[in-house]
Amino acid sequence: MKSTAPLFFAFIVGVIVLLSEFIPHSPFNQIVSTLEGWFMIISGFAILLGQISLIRMNTHKIVHKLDNWQYHLAGLISFGLMLTLGLLWGMQETPGILGDAPGIQAWLGQKPFDYLFDNAYLPLSATLFSLLAFFIASAAYRAFIIRGLESNLLMITAIIVIIGRTSIGTMLTGWLPENLQFWHFPNLADFIMEFPNTAAQRAILISAGLGIVGSSLRIILGIERSYLGGDK
Amino acid sequence: MISIMNTFGIWLAAFFTLCIFSFLYKDNPFYKFAEQVFVGLSAAYWLVYIIYSIMVPNLFAKLADDFSGNIILLIPAALGLMMLMRIHPKTQWVSRYPIAIMVGTTAGISMLRYMKSDILQQLTATMINPFAAATTAEVIGNLLMIIGTICGVYFFYFSKKQEGVSKAVSKVGIWFLMVSFGATFGYTVMARISLLIGRLDFLLGDWLHLIK
Numbered sequence: 001m002k003s004t005a006p007l008f009f010a011f012i013v014g015v016i017v018l019l020s021e022f023i024p025h026s027p028f029n030q031i032v033s034t035l036e037g038w039f040m041i042i043s044g045f046a047i048l049l050g051q052i053s054l055i056r057m058n059t060h061k062i063v064h065k066l067d068n069w070q071y072h073l074a075g076l077i078s079f080g081l082m083l084t085l086g087l088l089w090g091m092q093e094t095p096g097i098l099g100d101a102p103g104i105q106a107w108l109g110q111k112p113f114d115y116l117f118d119n120a121y122l123p124l125s126a127t128l129f130s131l132l133a134f135f136i137a138s139a140a141y142r143a144f145i146i147r148g149l150e151s152n153l154l155m156i157t158a159i160i161v162i163i164g165r166t167s168i169g170t171m172l173t174g175w176l177p178e179n180l181q182f183w184h185f186p187n188l189a190d191f192i193m194e195f196p197n198t199a200a201q202r203a204i205l206i207s208a209g210l211g212i213v214g215s216s217l218r219i220i221l222g223i224e225r226s227y228l229g230g231d232k
Numbered sequence: 233m234i235s236i237m238n239t240f241g242i243w244l245a246a247f248f249t250l251c252i253f254s255f256l257y258k259d260n261p262f263y264k265f266a267e268q269v270f271v272g273l274s275a276a277y278w279l280v281y282i283i284y285s286i287m288v289p290n291l292f293a294k295l296a297d298d299f300s301g302n303i304i305l306l307i308p309a310a311l312g313l314m315m316l317m318r319i320h321p322k323t324q325w326v327s328r329y330p331i332a333i334m335v336g337t338t339a340g341i342s343m344l345r346y347m348k349s350d351i352l353q354q355l356t357a358t359m360i361n362p363f364a365a366a367t368t369a370e371v372i373g374n375l376l377m378i379i380g381t382i383c384g385v386y387f388f389y390f391s392k393k394q395e396g397v398s399k400a401v402s403k404v405g406i407w408f409l410m411v412s413f414g415a416t417f418g419y420t421v422m423a424r425i426s427l428l429i430g431r432l433d434f435l436l437g438d439w440l441h442l443i444k
Binding site for chain 2: 002003005006007009010011012013014015016017018021034035036037038039040041042043044045046047048049050051052053054056068071072074075076077078079080081082083086087090091094107108109113115116117118119120121122123124125126127128129130131132133134136140149150151153154155156157158159160161162165166182191192193194195196197198199200201202203204205206207208209210212213215216217219220227228229
């Protein structure tokens, strides 16, 4: 019962959504929009569940003084601080429990949540991702080391796209005559992006789409049930 | 006062930027600290965002404004609370109901959406007359597009062992995929470099005022 009833529910809602596509009239269209609204609310709770899990994991490490517990404490404090500021005084145009805090805004120049977002979250996020610029160089060496035709293709395309999308590309082949303009780096990069790249992306989309349709059908029919977890 | 807090904000941002960059030397306490602060801030940011953009307008505000008119919203609220029961091992099974409803809805929506946008529309866009183009380069491009799409899709056909002619077709598919991965890699490199330039611009301009 604990496993069968959820499968039944998945089947019912899946079939209703499918039917609504072929019967776009009341009550099916209303049922689908209602289900989509419910989906958003439940996914909000699912995110809350993820945050609770994060707090539990960090608390466990801090209480048991596991390795690097001090850093997890810092993480928990920053989580609590950002959450409290957001709930109390809101974010951007949205007021919080205590309103818009005009006094604090006059002091900080913006809401406390937005201040923390602009001066801590945003720099951390941008720097973490920019760090990849360094590691991508070593990754590129390993990936591009000439092993065969495939790795050569990857390397040559990447170089053409990088050069073609920067000013150096225009500078290097800008002198080419009109009848050889196809080999001008920016034009070559455009050609690669427009044709071979689109072909491969299209192949990926079609193949992945077929896979998604198959998986969805398996879920609706109850063949795929791994999302329910174990038999506890 | 705003000016002082603005300066403090710039110093805070510079501190976190340097903490992250310190990882280039080796893993160290400053990096670990900044990394965990980022995890905490990120989690809280998304939670606050979800509360204000989804939970409040779609659930709490509607129930507060007209409870009896929106009483049906108690069902997703109850399902959401059932989802939270996953925290405790003994009540974990209760969360299967909201998960099943979410997965069922997603499966139904995805099946139709991907069938239309990723299969039918892409197939339609590939079924073109390659010779109806203005220039030779476009004709070659159109031919490459058709061949690349067919061979690429064939590469993902795993139900039968690929040998002989089918192996050759699959090989051509791999070449097209490699070209695409190369282009994607090139774009990723450029995006990361521009982020790096942005951070260096902040450090040398906004923080140290060495560049204008």
